[in-house]
Amino acid sequence: MSNNKLAEALQAKRAAGENIIVPYIMAGDGGLDILEERLTFLQECGAAAVELGIPFSDPVADGPTIQNAGKRSRENGTTLKSVLERLASFKEKRSIPVILMTYFNPIYTYGVEKFATDSANAGVTGVIIPDLPLEEEPVIMDYLQEHSISSIHLAAMTSPDDRLAEIARRTEGFLYAVSVKGTTGARATHESTVKAYLENLKQMTDTPVLAGFGVSTPEQARELASHCDGVIIGSRIVDLFHKGETEEIKNLIQESR
Numbered sequence: 001m002s003n004n005k006l007a008e009a010l011q012a013k014r015a016a017g018e019n020i021i022v023p024y025i026m027a028g029d030g031g032l033d034i035l036e037e038r039l040t041f042l043q044e045c046g047a048a049a050v051e052l053g054i055p056f057s058d059p060v061a062d063g064p065t066i067q068n069a070g071k072r073s074r075e076n077g078t079t080l081k082s083v084l085e086r087l088a089s090f091k092e093k094r095s096i097p098v099i100l101m102t103y104f105n106p107i108y109t110y111g112v113e114k115f116a117t118d119s120a121n122a123g124v125t126g127v128i129i130p131d132l133p134l135e136e137e138p139v140i141m142d143y144l145q146e147h148s149i150s151s152i153h154l155a156a157m158t159s160p161d162d163r164l165a166e167i168a169r170r171t172e173g174f175l176y177a178v179s180v181k182g183t184t185g186a187r188a189t190h191e192s193t194v195k196a197y198l199e200n201l202k203q204m205t206d207t208p209v210l211a212g213f214g215v216s217t218p219e220q221a222r223e224l225a226s227h228c229d230g231v232i233i234g235s236r237i238v239d240l241f242h243k244g245e246t247e248e249i250k251n252l253i254q255e256s257r
């Protein structure tokens with residue numbers, strides 16, 4: 001049974017004529033005590049969902065901004081366990097969907113089945129595991145489905161069409177269209193081939209398609225969203241929270257919608 005709660009929440013924003021905006025933040029950057037406040041703030045800014053990163057020592061897909069945030073978070077003692085416990089402590093109070101972004105290693109160490117159960121208890125709506133290839137997904141798929149947690153897959157610009165079609169078919173909640181060739185981080189421009197790539201993905205699925213990597217301004221967000229359904233904004237938001245520039249975050253999200 002695939003699960004549509006997340007896709008439905010995102011599609012509701014789209015149906016209201018908005019671009020779907022999903023900010024990424026690093027859990028525990030600034031301490032876990034401010035997590036609730038940040039999620040509430042992002043919800044009030046009009047974010048459709050939040051992608052919440054779990055810090056990890058070898059974040060292969062991350063650029064410097066998120067690597068540094070992960071380092072700060074680990075220095076604060078943040079672990080997958082402490083994040084799930086914290087999320088569980090205020091799950092009744094929030095309505096914004098929370099998507100966990102974690103590499104597979106912390107999940108494996110935690111225990112795959114326990115991860116799914118505890119994530120469900122923490123009110124987690126979806127997960128992104130960037131280093132778990134489609135072929136390896138069976139190790140966790142059934143547990144996630146049992147708890148109605150969406151498994152969000154990443155599409156890469158370098159993948160051939162038949163691979164993209166398979167990813168588009170299997171993804172739940174939304175399809176994460178990685179829109180650069182490289183790691184996370186703010187960039188001035190995207191390659192001209194991105195448009196065709198996003199439009200191609202849009203034709204492969206009815207699930208929302210969100211573009212991520214390298215989006216840091218409302219202009220970029222609106223431009224990419226005009227070829228799909230919305231965007232994920234990571235490094236820029238992480239940086240602004242770190243500097244305490246919350247007003248800027250609000251403007252960025254509101255002008256991207």
Ligand SMILES: O=P(O)(O)OC[C@@H](O)[C@@H](O)c1c[nH]c2ccccc12
Binds near residue numbers: 061236
């Ligand atoms: O930081 P950027 O360039 O805005 O990209 C989003 C990204 O940070 C977030 O979705 C993310 C952080 N770490 C990841 C690892 C893999 C895939 C995605 C991510």
